[in-house]
Amino acid sequence: MIQADDRQLDSIRIGEEASFERIISNEDVQAFADISGDYNPLHMDDEYASTTEFGRRIVHGMFLGALVSRLIGMHLPGRRALLMEESIEFKKPVHIGDTVKIEGAVMNASRSTGVMELSFKIHAGEILIASGRANILVRDK
Amino acid sequence: MKDFNSFVAKRFKISPANISDTLSPKDVPEWDSMNYLLFIADVEKAYNISFSMDEVLGAQTLGDIKKILRAKSIDV
Numbered sequence: 001m002i003q004a005d006d007r008q009l010d011s012i013r014i015g016e017e018a019s020f021e022r023i024i025s026n027e028d029v030q031a032f033a034d035i036s037g038d039y040n041p042l043h044m045d046d047e048y049a050s051t052t053e054f055g056r057r058i059v060h061g062m063f064l065g066a067l068v069s070r071l072i073g074m075h076l077p078g079r080r081a082l083l084m085e086e087s088i089e090f091k092k093p094v095h096i097g098d099t100v101k102i103e104g105a106v107m108n109a110s111r112s113t114g115v116m117e118l119s120f121k122i123h124a125g126e127i128l129i130a131s132g133r134a135n136i137l138v139r140d141k
Numbered sequence: 142m143k144d145f146n147s148f149v150a151k152r153f154k155i156s157p158a159n160i161s162d163t164l165s166p167k168d169v170p171e172w173d174s175m176n177y178l179l180f181i182a183d184v185e186k187a188y189n190i191s192f193s194m195d196e197v198l199g200a201q202t203l204g205d206i207k208k209i210l211r212a213k214s215i216d217v
Contacts, residue, residue: 084178112181112196
């Protein structure tokens, strides 16, 4: 099993950052469609997508959201994470073959409640693809 | 001045007109244990203060929370 980072709230500092990169493949898009049941042709049908304003298929927005789940559940804070709420705003499309970078920064950490606020951004090269915030309960164990 | 009632209304999804010091979890469907933690975290950040764990666990009503804030020199 891949081990998640194990951060306790007391060790987390405001401004602390974590990030990773991921190349998005056609297999990723197919797998996400299979898991979610979202086979919208904008994601799955080359011919249809070529007729749209995007010119080619685009990656599911919530697949990017799933990568934010990885950021939280594996890195910041990692294994003690319990996602309580999340908002995400999509600004630009991502295409198959793009490399995306998911970056998060701690905005607040409440010692009394165990709630950590994370701000995140997703870039493809220099282009901002999406941004958002999440509140995460950092559990005791 | 940050409006305490706006945090209450937003987090617990109630009309500002229905906010009173006697409000408690039994009056507000959205006031569950998770939302309560998020609310306290909202308030701590907004007023740049920290609650103790005893304060978080001991508050039973909105009025209790306001008393804690006033004890920290927050005008609510």
